[in-house]
Amino acid sequence: MIRREIMTDFLKKAVLPIVIALLLFSIFSRIFTENGARDYFLIWLACGVPFGIGKMFTLIPIGFDIAGTVGIVALNVILGGLIGGVILIWRLAVAVWYIPLSIYRFATA
Template structure:
């Protein structure tokens, strides 16, 4: 039961809280932008799994902001996948523990 709470329920609750918090961001005119939702919810899960940060060196302000935005997009994409894989592995581990 402790594994289920730690590996499945806690990340799911965090993702739901993030989805509720960022709802005004990805809901434009009552239509859901699923890519933006993926980035907003996945960012906290993926930023810690990024092995390489692109560090802007020798760029102007626009290049620095662009590379920072690219880091956020890559972290969000990685985090969305990491969240899904983590939830699936947590469910599999919980089912194996029950059986």
């Protein structure tokens, strides 16, 4: 691999997920703060929604009234946030692993 490809992979796999996670955490930590205490579960859930948006609509609300439809959509958002939170943790772990790997690849290229 040439150095340009190594730097592109480094930006895609290490820098971008960390920057997105920090941006989302800074936004949602201000929203979910009550009396000076942060609710980290809600922050994690809200930060996971962008990463789990593809898995969000697994349950399709067909044949329900308006209350059932709103409930199914809310359940989809919660499930998407939970799945996305796990994906976010995995992407951050890959990013931390990829930093020394890309340094080694850059030094040997």
